[in-house]
Amino acid sequence: MTSNEAAVSLGVAREDINWRKDLISQLRERNRSQTNCFADLISLHNRLFENANTLRNSNMQLTIANETLRREAANGGIGMGGNPDLEARLLKQAEELAMLHKRKGEHTQQIVDLNNKLQEMTKELHGKEISLAESSEANTNLRLEITKCLAREKDLEGINQMLKDEHQALQLAFASLEEKLRKTQEENRQLIERLIKYKARDAEKMNEENDNFLSFTSPTTFLMHTLSKFGKRQAKMQKELEDAARDTRPVSPDRLSLKEVAGLPTAVPTKVSVTFSAHEGEVFAVKWSPTDRILATGGTDRKVKLWSINKGK
Structure with missing residues (x-):
């Protein structure tokens, strides 16, 4: 495994750890937020159950006391109209029992309402869990795409560095060739100057010989x-013209480049350039x-x- 692959794998492991931490923190935040929403409802529901149990126990105690009083009245031969205190107590207990039944009905209705509300909140929670699962899946896909993009970026950086190295090598080679071209041009200029000097010297010698020949x-x-x-x-020019007419070879690229370097036209001129x-x-x-x-x-x-x-x- 190369250093780049190890770095990519380490980055993927870190991304996986960070992803798990983010998911855990999101789940904790969701539980905390949704628990806070239901805290009041759960507390109220518990209090209602406690009140119902208390009322049920009170009702049971009152029922037991009422039955006890009825048995005592039946065994003692006491009539209902003969003991006003007992009738008052029975009436009071009957009113309390009716009140307890009424409160029990109210509490039962509240429990039903709270259960309906709890079901609605459960449905909403289920919908949020589905949305969270979809978001988590999308987040996972995006992280995979990010990992692929990072790997592709590493590859592109390697290719870019290779191209930079090649460009630098080509620049060095170009500088070397340019220096050689400059030296070659300088040598060519010196050779041309020497050739011109030799031609001028030969022309002077030939003119001097012609003058001497003409004088003697x-x-x-x-x-x-x-x-x-x-x-x-004339005969030499005629022979050269015939040889040129018979020569059907194409012009080589070297001769074309020589003409272009020398500045000569590649076609027959149509007007006079210089007159001597x-x-x-x-x-x-x-x-x-x-x-x-x-x-x-x-x-x-x-x-x-x-x-x-x-x-x-």
Whole structure:
């Protein structure tokens, strides 16, 4: 059992104990409240029974005394009209007996009323017990749902923590890749600067060689040399065009990404972006740099020039 499962089981045990304590306290409160409601009724009922028993005993004693007096009168030969005290006592006892019967009837009626009221309160108590049972069942179901929600919350917290750890690892990996990209871009910039310097140095050397060649050769030789180079370049361009026309391979994603990085358009342009006054005469050669927006041109003035498309110079 893991620590999370142990914590969940301990929480369930505590919830079960708390539930039992709550149920016991509710039952005690119910008994106390309902006992208080019936306390006066029970006390009155007990007093009525005590009064009825007292009256019954008194009635019994009076009946016994009356019978005793009757027997004494019959045995002694005393007439009913000959002893006024005895008649008065009998009359008084008869009145007390009638009063006792009357009070007994009243007490009996009160007992009946109290019994009816007790039955009504018993029905009400039964209804409240049913309602309490339903509430207890609903409370139990709700506690089970709370336990399930707590377990689900624990699972979601574990998943959330795992996602946070993965996110942190991805952030670290992204920072490392970003640092590598920055270093790579810096190296690429330095290499481009070195390439531009080498290209400029080669262009200066070629211009210097062309100037030297032009100063030491005749115009006819220069013209023949220029036409020969032009013919070779024309043939080379024709061959490159034919090879490009025969090449039906799709463009690779690397080349597409290179074009997007270099900022080159992916379609044939429809308008002029930049215009240069390049050479003193016709231009025979144009070459783009594969790493930056730099253009190299060569013309009839026997010079090679580098142009920056971004800066326009």
